[in-house]
Amino acid sequence: MLMQIPEGTELNQIINLAFFVFIVLMSLYGQRIQMWQWLKQIEGGLAELKRMREESRSTSIETFERYGRPHEEVESDIDRWLDFFTIMPVDLDPAGVLQRLEHLLNERRDRFGEFIAELAPDAQEAERQNLENVLEVTQVLDLIYRIVRHFYILGKRTGSTLIIMQVHMQMPELLRIAKAYYDAQEAFADGKPIGDGVGPLVVTRLAHEYGATAESYVHDVAREVGYYEVKVEGRIVYALRATGPGGTVGKPGFAVKRIIEDNNGKIARIITVDAALKLEGEDLGRISEGIGAAIGDPGPEKHAIEETATQHNVPLEAIVVKQDEAAAIGVMDKKVVDVIPEVIERIKAAIRKRTEPGDRVILAGIGNTIGIGL
């Protein structure tokens, strides 16, 4: 094609030379150029992650400062705590792994509680629970930032296309998750109800509809979990939820287990209500029903429900309200609030159709009770 250019001219030679130089450069350094492009894009994402992490850290410090400790002490203690880790139990020998995990989670929870109490001595119990959530958000953002930075530096140092490509491909998803947490911190700092709290809110509304009050709530059937005992269409319903309005999910699985055991297994049905992640394209607040225990814990809680239900042959039913990550950990969306009456109707229908008058039913509202009173 270059033959069309008048031959023998200097321009012809220059264009020919430039063409061959371009081909040689692209074949030798094409991949390097692409990697350079990827690294630049990762740098952009990393800067955004760093901004979110720094702002989240500042929010944590400002929030903790309200509860009686000076700025410098709060700052240094939070920085120390950001590195706090939990080593998951060994699963090469899976026997008893859930008990060991439960033990470690309890220990982690205690250490967190101890740290919050030290750092915010003037905070009430509910405020301490919210502060725990605030700090957890900063921990998550710090962890995401440090991991991405680690692979960015490692990829750059070793020149590994594999590492750089993986970070580059995962960056949009990581940024999406980080932004969801970043946006949620305001809710935790101010004690606003979050989308994940739809389960406890549904249970509380239903219980109140049948005459329950904050005074009738039975506290601490398991750690930070209690229940209202109400009569719904002739059935006794144990409407179970974590104790709010502090930000906690408690241990609802063990509460379900204890109620079943206290009733000698004579429970006709267990209904769990929780928030679930929606698929892209699905509407926020879509209600779905199914079988099983709707609870998103690391394992021990779900196991406690499933094991006890199986032992006593209690049917397990689940109702979930679909939300995306941002809505589930951010301030509760109006669309979620608007579907609560329908969820309550579905629970009543399930009780009416699948239990008999005189039966005992456990209704467990799973989720974080931040901003949701008794």
Next chain:
Amino acid sequence: MVYMMGIASKFVGLLLSGAGAVILTYGMSKEGDWMLYVVGLFVMSLGLSLLTARRQPTEIHPPPPTVTEIHCDNSECDFREIRDFQRGDYVLKKLPAKCPRCGRPLTIHAIYVTREQAPSTAAS
């Protein structure tokens, strides 16, 4: 408006790519000129870059305001009030104020935000 501009830019990109391809082909032919070849390449690359360009992320919007919805405890009274969230509010909190209509206590019924949702692509 932004959406329409996006469509227009893709359309112009398509036109330029086509025109560039025609000029380039002519420039490569026996009757063609090397200048046409260069111009064709330039126009075509301009068109392709318009076609493949992606819109820059939009500016960060402030979070939507959180509101507190208050109901009267009297089930026969339809008093409702929506105000901005205040620190210390929580759902089912009994408020010290009384209902201006019937004088019964007021309770926080819900706390929420109204988010703008991206249009669903589901074939519902």
